Amino acid sequence: MDMVPSKIGFPTAFRVRPGVSGISFPFTGRPPQGYWNEVLAFGAEVVRQRPAVVVTEAHEATGVPALNPEDVASPRGLIKRRAFHLAALQTGPFPKPALWSEDVLISVLTGRPDPYLRFRHADAHTIIFVHQGQGTVVTDFGPLEFAQDQFIFLPRGATYALRSVSPVVMIFYEFPKRVMRPYHYWIRNYPYPDAALVPPEPVEVTDEPSDRGDYPVYVKRWLGPWTVLRYPFSPFDTVAWEANLYPFRLALKDIRTLSSPDFHIDPPTYTVFVTEDEGASMQAFLPRWVHSLPYPHQNDVDEVLFNHSGYHARPEVKDGYATLHPAGTFHGPDVRVSHQQVQSPPPPGKEIPWRDEVGIMVEARSPFLVLPAAEEVEVAGYDQSWQRQYEAVGSS
Numbered sequence: 514m515d516m517v518p519s520k521i522g523f524p525t526a527f528r529v530r531p532g533v534s535g536i537s538f539p540f541t542g543r544p545p546q547g548y549w550n551e552v553l554a555f556g557a558e559v560v561r562q563r564p565a566v567v568v569t570e571a572h573e574a575t576g577v578p579a580l581n582p583e584d585v586a587s588p589r590g591l592i593k594r595r596a597f598h599l600a601a602l603q604t605g606p607f608p609k610p611a612l613w614s615e616d617v618l619i620s621v622l623t624g625r626p627d628p629y630l631r632f633r634h635a636d637a638h639t640i641i642f643v644h645q646g647q648g649t650v651v652t653d654f655g656p657l658e659f660a661q662d663q664f665i666f667l668p669r670g671a672t673y674a675l676r677s678v679s680p681v682v683m684i685f686y687e688f689p690k691r692v693m694r695p696y697h698y699w700i701r702n703y704p705y706p707d708a709a710l711v712p713p714e715p716v717e718v719t720d721e722p723s724d725r726g727d728y729p730v731y732v733k734r735w736l737g738p739w740t741v742l743r744y745p746f747s748p749f750d751t752v753a754w755e756a757n758l759y760p761f762r763l764a765l766k767d768i769r770t771l772s773s774p775d776f777h778i779d780p781p782t783y784t785v786f787v788t789e790d791e792g793a794s795m796q797a798f799l800p801r802w803v804h805s806l807p808y809p810h811q812n813d814v815d816e817v818l819f820n821h822s823g824y825h826a827r828p829e830v831k832d833g834y835a836t837l838h839p840a841g842t843f844h845g846p847d848v849r850v851s852h853q854q855v856q857s858p859p860p861p862g863k864e865i866p867w868r869d870e871v872g873i874m875v876e877a878r879s880p881f882l883v884l885p886a887a888e889e890v891e892v893a894g895y896d897q898s899w900q901r902q903y904e905a906v907g908s909s
């Protein structure tokens with residue numbers, strides 16, 4: 514029986530550096546004459562100028578903010594609503610882990626990235642949401658420009674370095690399971706068309722050796738350790754690639770959104786990425802007409818909502834803050850905002866309000882553990898905020 518899928522992979526793409534001849538598609542597994550190839554197991558083949566297997570040294574990395582085994586062995590899932598000013602975190606050149614579940618690790622990178630610090634995740638696919646900043650992510654598929662209001666996707670095993678001319682605030686989401694996109698049979702090209710995915714072009718990039726004259730790559734495993742693999746040449750020498758999983762950027766402006774005049778649309782409608790086992794998914798709440806406020810709800814997953822700008826349902830939660838709403842308790846709008854809604858008759862469909870909010874949510878089936886970095890920027894008393902608002906409404 515034919516089945517319509519609810520999620521699909523990304524479309525196959527292939528690129529060749531302008532001016533390079535002798536490379537044709539589809540690839541066969543044998544490198545074109547004069548080149549070397551590397552294959553990433555999920556289905557990417559990259560043609561390079563030098564062989565990827567050459568490593569001069571491998572050693573454990575020091576100074577990286579690895580997860581401590583005792584941290585992640587702590588009991589998880591305390592049913593308490595919490596909020597964190599993630600954008601205020603001071604991080605070094607490595608993303609700082611803030612919230613961990615078995616389905617997704619959320620980390621934060623702020624400041625100006627070290628342009629020659631090369632990363633590779635051995636076990637997870639990475640989605641970076643750019644809250645602030647712009648620059649270039651150099652990858653072993655080619656360089657890719659980025660700016661705020663964009664997602665950057667980096668498949669497991671891809672090598673990359675972040676370069677920017679000004680400070681960034683980036684939220685890293687690392688998924689140990691394959692990342693896919695939702696598929697809507699009845700709504701064509703929703704939530705985004707193939708053309709919205711912009712991959713790197715394999716053009717020449719400059720790279721600088723370390724003080725030791727080599728090109729170290731920091732390779733991360735899911736829970737550590739980090740390993741430094743030292744290469745005698747830059748890993749960024751690609752001339753062509755063909756893949757069904759490859760780095761890309763996706764701009765919020767190219768994501769489509771839905772509104773309804775006569776019912777409240779729930780967050781799963783706004784899913785933009787989902788893992789193959791549906792253990793985790795990401796939603797983008799974009800400017801739209803909103804029929805009504807979210808109702809107080811108790812989810813069957815843990816939710817982390819990052820307020821990129823103007824999230825209206827809880828005005829106390831400012832831009833750059835994230836909330837953690839675990840399963841097993843209710844959450845919902847600011848009681849004062851809900852109170853305004855219940856005091857007034859529902860507007861006719863043609864007059865439902867426009868909301869300029871942008872929020873990025875991740876839902877995980879496995880409970881989140883709040884790591885020390887998030888506790889550094891925790892908002893005190895968030896769990897009682899609805900009570901305070903309720904009292905304020907009662908006395909008004």
Ligand SMILES: [Fe+2]
Pocket residue numbers: 810812816838844
């Ligand atoms: Fe929720």
